[in-house]
Amino acid sequence: xxxxxxxxxxxxxxxxxxxxxxxDLHEQLLDVLPHLDIVYAPIIADAKEIPECDVFLIEGGxxxxxDEHLVHEIREKSKVVIAWGSCAVYGGIPGLGNLYSSEQLKxxxxxTVTTDNIGELPSDEIxxxxxxxxxxxPSIVDVEYVIPGCAPKPALNAAxxxxxxxxxxxxxxxxxxxxxxxxxxxNVIPEKFKRTFxxxxxxxxxxxxxGYTCAGMGTRAGCGALCPSAGVPCRGCYGKTxxxxxxxxxxxxxxxxxxxESLKIADKSALFNRFTLPSALIxxxxx
Amino acid sequence: xxKITIEPLTRLxxxxxxxxKLDDSGxxxxxxxxxxALRGFEQFVIGRPAEEVPRIVPRICGICQTAHHLASVKxxxxxWGAQIPSAAxxxxxxxxIGNMIHSHALHFYYLAAPDFVLGPDADPAIRNVIGVIDxxxxxxxxxxxLRRVGQSMVEATGGKAIHPVTAIPGxxxxxxxxxxxxxxxxxxxxxxxxxxxxxxxxxSLNEKYLxxxxxxxxxxxxxxxxxxxxxxxxxxxxxxxxxxxxxxxxDFKPADYLDYLAEHVVEHNYVKYPYNKKVGYPEGLYRVGPxxxxxxxxxxxxxxxxxxxxxxxxxxxxxxxxxxxYNQARLIELLSACERAKELLEDPxxxxxxxxxxxxxxxxxxxxxxxxxxxxxFHNYETDDNGIVTKANMIVATTHNVPTMEKAIxxxxxVLFKDN
Ligand code: SF4
Ligand code: SF4
Ligand code: SF4
Numbered sequence: 001x002x003x004x005x006x007x008x009x010x011x012x013x014x015x016x017x018x019x020x021x022x023x024d025l026h027e028q029l030l031d032v033l034p035h036l037d038i039v040y041a042p043i044i045a046d047a048k049e050i051p052e053c054d055v056f057l058i059e060g061g062x063x064x065x066x067d068e069h070l071v072h073e074i075r076e077k078s079k080v081v082i083a084w085g086s087c088a089v090y091g092g093i094p095g096l097g098n099l100y101s102s103e104q105l106k107x108x109x110x111x112t113v114t115t116d117n118i119g120e121l122p123s124d125e126i127x128x129x130x131x132x133x134x135x136x137x138p139s140i141v142d143v144e145y146v147i148p149g150c151a152p153k154p155a156l157n158a159a160x161x162x163x164x165x166x167x168x169x170x171x172x173x174x175x176x177x178x179x180x181x182x183x184x185x186x187n188v189i190p191e192k193f194k195r196t197f198x199x200x201x202x203x204x205x206x207x208x209x210x211g212y213t214c215a216g217m218g219t220r221a222g223c224g225a226l227c228p229s230a231g232v233p234c235r236g237c238y239g240k241t242x243x244x245x246x247x248x249x250x251x252x253x254x255x256x257x258x259x260x261e262s263l264k265i266a267d268k269s270a271l272f273n274r275f276t277l278p279s280a281l282i283x284x285x286x287x
Numbered sequence: 288x289x290k291i292t293i294e295p296l297t298r299l300x301x302x303x304x305x306x307x308k309l310d311d312s313g314x315x316x317x318x319x320x321x322x323x324a325l326r327g328f329e330q331f332v333i334g335r336p337a338e339e340v341p342r343i344v345p346r347i348c349g350i351c352q353t354a355h356h357l358a359s360v361k362x363x364x365x366x367w368g369a370q371i372p373s374a375a376x377x378x379x380x381x382x383x384i385g386n387m388i389h390s391h392a393l394h395f396y397y398l399a400a401p402d403f404v405l406g407p408d409a410d411p412a413i414r415n416v417i418g419v420i421d422x423x424x425x426x427x428x429x430x431x432x433l434r435r436v437g438q439s440m441v442e443a444t445g446g447k448a449i450h451p452v453t454a455i456p457g458x459x460x461x462x463x464x465x466x467x468x469x470x471x472x473x474x475x476x477x478x479x480x481x482x483x484x485x486x487x488x489x490x491s492l493n494e495k496y497l498x499x500x501x502x503x504x505x506x507x508x509x510x511x512x513x514x515x516x517x518x519x520x521x522x523x524x525x526x527x528x529x530x531x532x533x534x535x536x537x538d539f540k541p542a543d544y545l546d547y548l549a550e551h552v553v554e555h556n557y558v559k560y561p562y563n564k565k566v567g568y569p570e571g572l573y574r575v576g577p578x579x580x581x582x583x584x585x586x587x588x589x590x591x592x593x594x595x596x597x598x599x600x601x602x603x604x605x606x607x608x609x610x611x612x613y614n615q616a617r618l619i620e621l622l623s624a625c626e627r628a629k630e631l632l633e634d635p636x637x638x639x640x641x642x643x644x645x646x647x648x649x650x651x652x653x654x655x656x657x658x659x660x661x662x663x664x665f666h667n668y669e670t671d672d673n674g675i676v677t678k679a680n681m682i683v684a685t686t687h688n689v690p691t692m693e694k695a696i697x698x699x700x701x702v703l704f705k706d707n
Contacts, residue, residue, distance in 0.1 A: 013326060017349025017449045024448060026435040033417055044397060045415040063326060093346040096331040105327035112329055112680040116549045123554040127321060151449040197338050197456045197646055230446025230453050231460030235342060266336050
């Protein structure tokens with residue numbers, strides 16, 4: 001790859017957190033930026049047309065027809081396309097919208113307690129119409145790489161950029177969050193499940209084994225087990241590992257060991273596929 | 288008749304487009320700002336256990352995620368009647384202030400400063416933060432340091448710098464360590480200094496651009512801010528509306544927001560248009576964010592920022608209605624946030640481990656408000672007996688400003704197209 005990479009960045013159905021995590025390289029930015037020629041990036045720069053790019057980072061999945069159109073245009077104009085962050089890779093949190101139809105989404109949003117003209121909706125002729133569901137980028141076009149995480153750790157972004165600059169393939173962690181977690185495991189199965197605010201968890205022991213609904217065992221490593229280290233269970237934001245087909249089923253598999261107790265856990269679909277519903281085996285509300 | 292479309296709107300978080308219709312003489316007749324994205328959080332938090340919602344809604348915005356995390360948990364606390372230990376409130380506030388420092392530094396140095404430091408006529412290809420790094424490396428270094436320290440405050444208290452996780456109903460899942468506190472304290476005086484340097488830079492630019500500031504984007508609107516005992520406050524307490532001429536003030540508590548705010552669906556925008564309900568639509572459109580906050584408060588709670596506020600009022604009037612004065616107002620807040628961080632870090636309770644009260648889920652209705660870096664932010668949830676969310680309403684910071692941004696663009700277009 002050339003010594004200056006022509007880079008494009010865009011946010012589709014995301015939150016800009018992935019962009020922020022790139023800026024969170026902080027002082028290291030001064031080492032990385034000189035190697036990049038940022039030719040398109042609406043969040044930080046003024047170019048209006050998408051030019052030919054070496055590498056394009058797409059943040060966010062597809063939620064409307066305009067997003068979909070952009071993904072195709074980016075694919076045509078870029079040598080390497082990267083689905084960047086869990087929204088782009090799996091649909092992410094906005095993918096929870098797939099539990100409802102887009103009509104239902106609009107009805108609720110434009111019908112809240114503060115709305116004074118309930119019944120009126122933005123016009124599909126003026127704003128880009130919503131797609132039926134949130135779609136991850138790889139379900140629309142082929143991508144060369146994915147960088148999961150919500151947001152991906154700055155180090156993961158940096159490693160990917162450096163790999164591309166050196167003409168190597170970026171590599172993702174192969175392990176699971178439990179492998180990075182400082183909490184000790186005794187291989188016991190919880191007898192009962194608790195909600196995050198219940199009781200005071202032992203600071204040193206595995207949260208799952210204490211009965212908290214941790215998703216670390218079904219989630220790709222890379223974050224350094226941030227959440228269990230901060231006293232709350234992992235919610236699976238890095239998505240599945242390469243070994244399995246679906247994050248939700250791999251988690252369900254572990255939880256099944258607790259028997260009937262696991263059936264009592266509230267809201268399993270949005271717990272086991274919190275960030276991955278649009279790419280899960282069962283993903284979309286059927287009308 | 289002609290039509291101009293500006294798309295995508297750049298250096299703006301989110302998705303926007305502007306359309307301007309021109310009559311035969313080239314005068315703009317109709318200016319519309321379109322926010323072109325909708326995700327539907329108000330729908331998909333329904334059915335989730337309420338304690339999970341503060342872990343979901345930060346994804347509304349990756350820049351002010353902490354504000355969403357905290358407004359959300361406050362709403363759940365309120366719905367369940369939870370009483371929070373005072374140490375937890377202080378640590379949550381520090382988390383919030385860290386977000387404020389990072390976001391304000393980002394907004395000023397990365398998004399706005401390229402226009403000032405490089406000039407509005409600079410080549411669009413270099414008119415960005417990388418251009419700033421090349422042209423003024425000292426400025427860039429301060430910007431980076433402010434962001435880094437702000438984000439480390441969030442990570443030290445919230446577990447993650449982007450989308451923090453520690454705020455749970457009843458308090459926090461972990462406390463701030465003494466070691467982290469000491470690291471942050473070691474840098475805070477430098478950050479206060481950088482905050483002042485930013486203001487000095489802004490003031491020197493004022494001399495150059497004062498004409499533009501006083502002519503472009505000047506509009507009369509209501510303002511909505513957050514105060515505590517009349518003083519500027521980032522973290523909550525009392526909402527305050529100020530009338531366009533500053534003569535009228537309306538104070539209310541977050542829990543009573545339905546009496547004071549309403550929203551109007553418009554056909555050209557995914558965003559609803561919030562307004563001051565007592566005044567009505569569209570006369571009651573208001574602005575939020577730094578300018579509104581400085582206009583709404585009687586004074587700043589910290590000494591250096593209060594000096595800066597007085598100077599600001601002398602330059603721009605009170606209330607100031609120049610949209611570009613947002614930048615200076617933002618820097619006053621950045622300075623104040625650094626000063627407040629120091630006060631919090633020096634408080635012994637900031638490392639107390641008594642940060643979590645027992646709570647029981649129950650049916651209730653709770654409102655949580657904080658001042659997000661772009662403006663006051665509302666989360667309101669209803670829960671059932673098991674503490675599962677059954678209804679939600681959110682009015683996010685940028686939303687409040689969309690209708691008035693549209694007005695400001697209309698006004699600017701009229702000025703800019705006058706001579707054509
Ligand atoms: S992956 Fe997370 S940080 Fe990135 S856009 Fe999606 S919600 Fe935001
Ligand atoms: S706390 Fe969670 S991430 Fe850590 S070991 Fe247990 S299950 Fe794995
Ligand atoms: S612990 Fe889990 S939810 Fe938390 S950051 Fe890591 S992968 Fe994401």
